[in-house]
Amino acid sequence: MSEYIILSIFLFLGAFIAAAATVVGLLLGYRTKKTKNKMAPYECGMETFGNARIQFKVGYYLFALLFLVFDIEALFLLPVMANFKEIMAGHTVLSPVVVVIDLVVFLAILVSGLAYAWKKGLLKWE
Amino acid sequence: MFVPSITNPIGDVVREWVPKLAEYLPVAIQSETLNSIVAFLVNAVICVIAVCAVNIGSAPILIYMERKVCAHVQCRLGPMRLGWHGTIQTIADVLKMLFKEVYNPGGVDKIMYYMAPLIVLIAPFMVAALIPFGPTLVVADVDMGIPLIIAVNGFGVLGILLGGWSSNNKYSLLGALRSGAQMISYEISFAMILLFVVMITGSTNLMDITQSQSGTVLDWMIFKVPVIGFIAFILFFISSTAEMNRAPFDIAEAEQELTGGYHTEYTGTPFAMFYLAEYIALVTNSALATTCFLGGFHAPCIGVAAVDTYLNMVPGVVWFFAKVYFMIWCYMMVRWTFVRPRVDQLMSFEWKFLLPVNLVMLVIGAIYVALF
Numbered sequence: 001m002s003e004y005i006i007l008s009i010f011l012f013l014g015a016f017i018a019a020a021a022t023v024v025g026l027l028l029g030y031r032t033k034k035t036k037n038k039m040a041p042y043e044c045g046m047e048t049f050g051n052a053r054i055q056f057k058v059g060y061y062l063f064a065l066l067f068l069v070f071d072i073e074a075l076f077l078l079p080v081m082a083n084f085k086e087i088m089a090g091h092t093v094l095s096p097v098v099v100v101i102d103l104v105v106f107l108a109i110l111v112s113g114l115a116y117a118w119k120k121g122l123l124k125w126e
Numbered sequence: 127m128f129v130p131s132i133t134n135p136i137g138d139v140v141r142e143w144v145p146k147l148a149e150y151l152p153v154a155i156q157s158e159t160l161n162s163i164v165a166f167l168v169n170a171v172i173c174v175i176a177v178c179a180v181n182i183g184s185a186p187i188l189i190y191m192e193r194k195v196c197a198h199v200q201c202r203l204g205p206m207r208l209g210w211h212g213t214i215q216t217i218a219d220v221l222k223m224l225f226k227e228v229y230n231p232g233g234v235d236k237i238m239y240y241m242a243p244l245i246v247l248i249a250p251f252m253v254a255a256l257i258p259f260g261p262t263l264v265v266a267d268v269d270m271g272i273p274l275i276i277a278v279n280g281f282g283v284l285g286i287l288l289g290g291w292s293s294n295n296k297y298s299l300l301g302a303l304r305s306g307a308q309m310i311s312y313e314i315s316f317a318m319i320l321l322f323v324v325m326i327t328g329s330t331n332l333m334d335i336t337q338s339q340s341g342t343v344l345d346w347m348i349f350k351v352p353v354i355g356f357i358a359f360i361l362f363f364i365s366s367t368a369e370m371n372r373a374p375f376d377i378a379e380a381e382q383e384l385t386g387g388y389h390t391e392y393t394g395t396p397f398a399m400f401y402l403a404e405y406i407a408l409v410t411n412s413a414l415a416t417t418c419f420l421g422g423f424h425a426p427c428i429g430v431a432a433v434d435t436y437l438n439m440v441p442g443v444v445w446f447f448a449k450v451y452f453m454i455w456c457y458m459m460v461r462w463t464f465v466r467p468r469v470d471q472l473m474s475f476e477w478k479f480l481l482p483v484n485l486v487m488l489v490i491g492a493i494y495v496a497l498f
Contacts, residue, residue: 004268107489
């Protein structure tokens with residue numbers, strides 16, 4: 001338990017260090033007057049036009065959806081994988097054959113999903 | 127009652143002398159609980175300082191190393207002026223960064239803009255706390271090691287997306303989106319390879335994973351499972367390179383196309399934080415590769431007792447950092463050797479090659495575990 005408390009300290013440690021560095025930078029940093037050109041967004045020589053929050057490809061969104069499926073798959077596989085050795089050796093109440101069949105079905109559904117996305121051209125980046 | 131258990135050697139020392147010091151306190155407030163809480167706090171502070179020293183201290187060394195490696199790959203000398211062979215150069219650069227102006231351009235979403243470097247830096251510190259640096263040198267020896275690493279690694283994407291989106295610059299936005307798409311894609315193969323390691327060792331605890339590789343060099347994960355272990359190591363290497371946004375997978379900040387990518391608009395210390403996060407991620411990813419594949423803190427014993435006794439006399443931490451720096455050197459050589467692929471090549475490489483290969487690897491690993 002105490003180890004998780006230490007970990008929770010470390011969860012904020014990085015953020016704290018970055019915040020401290022930003023404050024130090026604000027305090028020590030050289031300051032100049034805020035001119036119009038200084039405050040303009042960076043561009044290679046010309047003036048920027050329009051809003052920077054432009055519309056972007058829907059492809060990013062589709063990849064995010066695919067990622068969600070496969071990352072959760074990894075999460076679901078994790079407990080099985082962590083105990084796979086034990087299950088195969090017959091040290092648990094689970095029957096090895098049933099576990100293997102379950103795994104095959106689970107992976108088959110996923111692979112068919114990937115194959116479907118591939119066939120539909122979802123993985124093609126134009 | 128709150129009784130913290132402390133596993134690392136610093137913890138033992140702390141537990142020993144905190145009660146001794148407590149005797150000087152007034153009798154009324156002396157208690158076991160107070161002692162254990164104070165011991166816990168002191169231990170936490172020591173751990174925090176140690177991890178900060180390792181992480182932040184290694185960044186200037188790595189920047190110097192990268193400059194030298196890059197220079198020698200390109201037949202140059204690299205930094206030579208400040209100090210012996212330019213050793214003080216990076217310290218000068220750090221000082222320069224501190225005195226740069228911290229400002230945000232107009233039209234920036236201020237809260238998100240300043241929050242992004244904070245979020246980017248969370249993941250590397252968290253991972254560093256989970257890695258066993260020596261037989262007893264680990265900040266948090268938890269059973270949830272691998273899942274936590276997979277979970278925390280996702281934080282980096284958030285920070286990068288926030289930074290790119292809030293910057294009010296098209297280069298930043300496109301760089302962030304590309305980077306996000308790349309990192310989430312390669313995170314899957316990253317997680318899958320860690321799953322493979324978990325399956326072979328049968329534990330998600332990083333200490334157990336290291337201990338299962340004790341013995342000779344042939345017991346390391348990379349050689350333990352013949353051929354497949356080595357392929358897994360290569361796959362891990364590729365996906366972690368892409369995870370870190372390092373060249374050759376650095377399309378997010380391909381300077382010819384997108385100037386600086388997601389950190390185009392950042393200056394001063396917030397920019398330095400992105401840089402720092404990148405280099406700490408290099409250390410933690412190398413440490414993870416060392417822990418999972420190269421035997422962690424175990425000496426590279428060869429099975430001859432006369433040699434092994436001498437090898438084992440060197441502390442585990444030294445072996446660990448030797449392996450980590452070897453891995454870092456590999457990452458650097460890859461960075462300066464290979465050319466950058468296009469975006470579409472990168473994405474199809476992950477989804478059409480790495481992911482199917484990873485699934486096949488899992489199946490082969492399952493067959494290996496079932497048979498042997």
